């Protein structure tokens with residue numbers, strides 16, 4: 001595994017005494033999209049801010065492409081792009097000047113072709129001479145992304161990239177993230193929207209009350225914890241689940257037989273054969289799987305009960 005970013009034993013207690021992060025260990029793989037999921041106040045922004053050098057950790061070390069982010073901050077920060085949650089731009093400046101200025105802040109020489117490409121990718125090229133204050137909320141957000149990409153970072157952090165944006169823009173943002181990844185950028189995003197992690201992430205980390213409670217490949221996570229159901233609409237109503245089906249988790253709900261099973265442990269053909277043998281006719285079958293959202297809620301509840 002090619003690790004691009006390594007977080008070891010990083011914790012944070014703010015001066016107020018607020019413990020925002022318990023020691024976190026996390027390795028990010030080169031080229032992946034990693035989604036950090038967690039409820040409000042879980043510690044997502046704190047973790048990102050520490051990695052990006054905005055907040056000082058209470059303990060731990062961070063290595064970014066071989067650079068120690070605490071002792072060699074400048075080298076580490078140069079390979080990172082950060083899209084913050086909140087707008088941090090000069091409202092009277094133009095889009096083009098804002099993005100070019102960001103590049104210079106990182107000590108990089110001018111590269112107009114790159115800036116043009118970034119603005120075109122974000123559908124901002126036509127607005128390059130507009131002042132930031134003249135843009136819509138969604139466009140302003142895209143300017144933040146353009147700024148973060150101005151110095152050609154290897155790792156891009158997106159803190160709640162689609163909070164408060166409309167559905168169309170959210171989908172555009174997802175496409176952009178996939179495009180960036182295809183060009184080799186490693187992406188770490190925080191989100192409340194499970195749908196977003198489900199759509200985009202290769203791996204998912206769940207953070208709750210300052211603890212990283214799980215890190216897993218998204219597909220494996222969904223397979224391992226995901227429940228499936230098959231709803232069987234019967235040709236003729238039955239009064240109760242036949243006792244011969246006791247080996248299956250089958251319930252009678254609203255005139256349908258509902259079979260629940262783990263993704264890795266399904267016995268649909270056997271169940272259907274059994275129904276045939278029992279003379280129970282059916283006219284429709286429908287299967288569904290639990291979403292990442294169901295899994296996430298279950299995990300956080302389990303953590304709260306622990």
Ligand SMILES: Nc1ncnc2c1ncn2[C@@H]1O[C@H](COP(=O)(O)OP(=O)(O)OP(=O)(O)O)[C@@H](O)[C@H]1O
Pocket residue numbers: 014015016018019020038039040041042043044045046047
């Ligand atoms: N500068 C600060 N001083 C004191 N406490 C802070 C500070 N910043 C954050 N906190 C506290 O640390 C905890 C974690 O906050 P953080 O912003 O990291 O959470 P988050 O997961 O990003 O939340 P959200 O999803 O709401 O953005 C919260 O209890 C918060 O109140």
